[in-house]
Amino acid sequence: MSHASNPITTRICFVRHGETDWNVEKRIQGLTDIPLNEKGRAQALAMAFNAAHVSFKAIYSSDLVRAVDTARALAGREGQEVKLLPQLRERNFGIFQGITAAEGEARYPEAYKLYTARDPHYDFETGESMLDFAARVADAVDWMVRHHTGQTIAAVTHGGVLDILFRKATGRPLSMPRDFKIPNCGLNWFRFDGQGWHLESWGDRHHLQNVLTETPE
Numbered sequence: 001m002s003h004a005s006n007p008i009t010t011r012i013c014f015v016r017h018g019e020t021d022w023n024v025e026k027r028i029q030g031l032t033d034i035p036l037n038e039k040g041r042a043q044a045l046a047m048a049f050n051a052a053h054v055s056f057k058a059i060y061s062s063d064l065v066r067a068v069d070t071a072r073a074l075a076g077r078e079g080q081e082v083k084l085l086p087q088l089r090e091r092n093f094g095i096f097q098g099i100t101a102a103e104g105e106a107r108y109p110e111a112y113k114l115y116t117a118r119d120p121h122y123d124f125e126t127g128e129s130m131l132d133f134a135a136r137v138a139d140a141v142d143w144m145v146r147h148h149t150g151q152t153i154a155a156v157t158h159g160g161v162l163d164i165l166f167r168k169a170t171g172r173p174l175s176m177p178r179d180f181k182i183p184n185c186g187l188n189w190f191r192f193d194g195q196g197w198h199l200e201s202w203g204d205r206h207h208l209q210n211v212l213t214e215t216p217e
């Protein structure tokens with residue numbers, strides 16, 4: 001019997017890491033390895049409690065500590081080990097890492113213009129262009145789908161990665177201003193099949209009512 005009209009579906013629950021002090025300060029983290037703060041740890045535990053009714057075949061994480069510690073909260077409830085996937089790291093923001101957008105505007109006015117314009121070719125001099133970053137994210141997804149065809153898995157990652165995922169699944173161009181929020185420890189469900197990437201639900205955070213604050217990537 002042919003199953004061409006009913007392709008095998010892989011579901012991935014992508015989760016943004018919990019809050020960090022740099023999130024609160026609106027500092028651009030990128031690849032800087034900043035740990036969760038107290039609220040971030042509480043968010044991770046609340047997320048893990050909410051997601052525990054789903055059986056994940058595997059739990060992946062960026063190898064940055066804010067993501068790893070968030071993933072460990074979920075993996076602990078599942079009785080699993082976290083599998084590290086460096087391709088799920090945040091974008092390398094080069095000269096903008098460690099500063100706020102306001103500081104970037106003051107120090108690097110031309111770079112700031114390219115940043116706010118979402119120029120897909122700009123790489124922050126020592127960082128990663130949006131085009132290269134999007135290709136890395138797509139490679140990570142393809143790898144997970146290949147290795148977990150037909151399964152349901154979880155992946156803890158970063159705001160920038162989720163930005164790329166949302167755009168890819170909804171057809172929004174990289175250069176379009178962000179018109180959607182990416183809450184810390186929200187559950188974002190995607191499915192992948194022979195027809196492409198599909199967004200099932202975004203930013204589920206009902207489990208975070210007592211611990212959530214909106215923060216930048």
